[in-house]
Amino acid sequence: MERSDYNGELRLKDVGRNVTLLGWVSNKRNLGGLVFIDLRDNTGIVQLIAKDPSILPDVRNEYVVEAKGVVEKKDVPNKNLATGEIEIALTSLRVINKAETTPFIIADKSDALEETRLNYRYLDLRRPVLFHNLKTRAAIVKVWHEYFDANRFVEVETPILNLSSPEGARDYLVPSRVHPGSFYALPQSPQLWKQLLMVGGVERYYQVAKCFRDEDLRADRQPEFTQLDEEVSFMDQDQILALNEGFLKKLFKEVAGVDIQTPLRRLKYWDAMDTYGSDKPDTRYGLKLHNIEKEMEGVPFNGFEGAPYKRALVIPGQAAETSRKVLDDLQMEARKFGLKGVLSLKFLSGKLEGSFTKFLDEAHQAALIEKLGLKEDDLILFAASPSRRYADFGMGALRSLYGKKLGLIPPHSFDLLWVVDFPMFDPVEGEPGRYTAEHHPFTRPRDEDLAKLDTKPEEVLAYAYDIIINGYEAGGGTLRIYDHDTQWKIFKLLGLSDEDVAKKFGWFIDAFRYGAPPHGGIAFGLDRLAMILCETENIRDVEAFPKNLQAVDPTSKAPTPVTEDQLEILGIQIKKD
Numbered sequence: 001m002e003r004s005d006y007n008g009e010l011r012l013k014d015v016g017r018n019v020t021l022l023g024w025v026s027n028k029r030n031l032g033g034l035v036f037i038d039l040r041d042n043t044g045i046v047q048l049i050a051k052d053p054s055i056l057p058d059v060r061n062e063y064v065v066e067a068k069g070v071v072e073k074k075d076v077p078n079k080n081l082a083t084g085e086i087e088i089a090l091t092s093l094r095v096i097n098k099a100e101t102t103p104f105i106i107a108d109k110s111d112a113l114e115e116t117r118l119n120y121r122y123l124d125l126r127r128p129v130l131f132h133n134l135k136t137r138a139a140i141v142k143v144w145h146e147y148f149d150a151n152r153f154v155e156v157e158t159p160i161l162n163l164s165s166p167e168g169a170r171d172y173l174v175p176s177r178v179h180p181g182s183f184y185a186l187p188q189s190p191q192l193w194k195q196l197l198m199v200g201g202v203e204r205y206y207q208v209a210k211c212f213r214d215e216d217l218r219a220d221r222q223p224e225f226t227q228l229d230e231e232v233s234f235m236d237q238d239q240i241l242a243l244n245e246g247f248l249k250k251l252f253k254e255v256a257g258v259d260i261q262t263p264l265r266r267l268k269y270w271d272a273m274d275t276y277g278s279d280k281p282d283t284r285y286g287l288k289l290h291n292i293e294k295e296m297e298g299v300p301f302n303g304f305e306g307a308p309y310k311r312a313l314v315i316p317g318q319a320a321e322t323s324r325k326v327l328d329d330l331q332m333e334a335r336k337f338g339l340k341g342v343l344s345l346k347f348l349s350g351k352l353e354g355s356f357t358k359f360l361d362e363a364h365q366a367a368l369i370e371k372l373g374l375k376e377d378d379l380i381l382f383a384a385s386p387s388r389r390y391a392d393f394g395m396g397a398l399r400s401l402y403g404k405k406l407g408l409i410p411p412h413s414f415d416l417l418w419v420v421d422f423p424m425f426d427p428v429e430g431e432p433g434r435y436t437a438e439h440h441p442f443t444r445p446r447d448e449d450l451a452k453l454d455t456k457p458e459e460v461l462a463y464a465y466d467i468i469i470n471g472y473e474a475g476g477g478t479l480r481i482y483d484h485d486t487q488w489k490i491f492k493l494l495g496l497s498d499e500d501v502a503k504k505f506g507w508f509i510d511a512f513r514y515g516a517p518p519h520g521g522i523a524f525g526l527d528r529l530a531m532i533l534c535e536t537e538n539i540r541d542v543e544a545f546p547k548n549l550q551a552v553d554p555t556s557k558a559p560t561p562v563t564e565d566q567l568e569i570l571g572i573q574i575k576k577d
Helices: 114-119 128-150 191-199 237-256 269-276 324-335 355-359 362-372 388-405 447-453 484-493 498-514 526-533 564-570
Strands: 018-030 035-041 044-050 064-073 086-097 173-175 183-185 204-212 224-233 266-268 289-291 309-315 343-348 351-353 378-385 416-420 425-427 435-437 464-469 472-479 519-525
Touching: 018 044, 018 086, 035 064, 035 086, 044 064, 128 204, 128 224, 128 237, 128 526, 191 204, 191 224, 191 498, 191 519, 224 237, 224 526, 237 416, 237 464, 237 472, 237 519, 237 526, 266 269, 269 289, 269 388, 269 416, 289 388, 309 362, 309 388, 324 388, 343 355, 351 362, 362 378, 378 388, 447 484, 464 519, 472 526, 484 498, 519 526
Parallel strands: 044 086, 266 416
Antiparallel strands: 018 035, 018 064, 035 044, 064 086, 173 183, 204 224, 224 519, 289 309, 309 378, 343 351, 343 378, 416 464, 425 435, 464 472, 472 519
């Protein structure tokens, strides 16, 4: 069989042509003397018309057919179809394969539960919207290759079977048959390998890299994901950001038809946190946090004791309609982010109202009204915490909640920025002197902060940068440590013993003894980029066969038990409860 055209590409210019089309029956309507069939392939839908129904075999939805006919102009165009100005007058229709009744309707708008659609993902993929998402994802990869090939980068594949190393999440382990009791780990990222490529003189590496992390899932996270991974030698942070802004400009122009203005603005980490309550702020709308530490100084409220970080959020036009139940729900949301609770006041008839006013004298109330620039019917939410992060993140969660609730986010818009100057370390709560790496242990401290490694590690900033698009971290990277002594010192600050360092990373940092160049890189999340450009909030919408929130593949039902013979070969015994 040989098609002459793709269904979704036919237009008025094709009127009068004989065509042969292939595809699936999307819909059939029998009007007595006329039968209409919508025929779908991966380019779209075209309407077939049988003026003589006797030429039709028995045909139903999702049958695979070959249609032959003549392109005609429609009397009444269908504005909802790209091919809506024409139709195909059938001369013959042949059934290639039959189909049983599908468990849900194959259409962009489906009321089927996601779990049902994932169980029959091969049917779900016939929905034009999902195929559009896959095409968008492929277009992103195409631009990636074109741009970095043109910038002298070399694509290099790195190993999938790796040494297990601490990189922030649990590893997926693969048992070795040849070495019983030993395991490979699937890569959380190609981090160590791409740095070794820089030591190896590759200078400009890139890769579409499959990565794996055994962590709890959510709408924008999968256990296996794809990175657009990159590393480059002899570039400083400004040069790396400029290079990748060029990629983003090309990407948005060619895939979304959007011109983004470069250079992108940069927001320092703590400015982002204190202003938006997030290190990945959605800056398409206002609702900024306010530091009210000065205005609340001396307020005799027990919840402020030992809680120096105080933040306020003003929600316009919500005071009068905010009920006690709504405020209780806000309390629950704030507690998820480490806050003990959230206080509220209402600004009505020119004054503050609420039970908390009994702790505020006239001077405190006046200072608060002036600082927040309050207007009639404003709702004020505020909280205090001994942790700057908790104070920011908790109020940032409420900001995000109201941004969506009030419809403040403009549709079909893209907002890009860099968040830079991240802290090098994150202090371990309740354990003074203990730290974890804010990004990863190979991140290079800023040159001006190197002396603080020995005195005030918590104040050390890093050469680290995240690209934020519409409130999502779409990618992130750092400059890397490239000398042996500094890397060893960072490991020690993170609480690793000499034995731990030698065992887990000795093979890696030994390479720095042999002339490692200055280098850095970035990794974009392909899945998240596709999700953003397809304007969906569900990462499963841009993957062909995703896992569900229980990390199960609904189509194949993996993971599943294996046979005792398979386990015995690997020297593994399953512990039974």
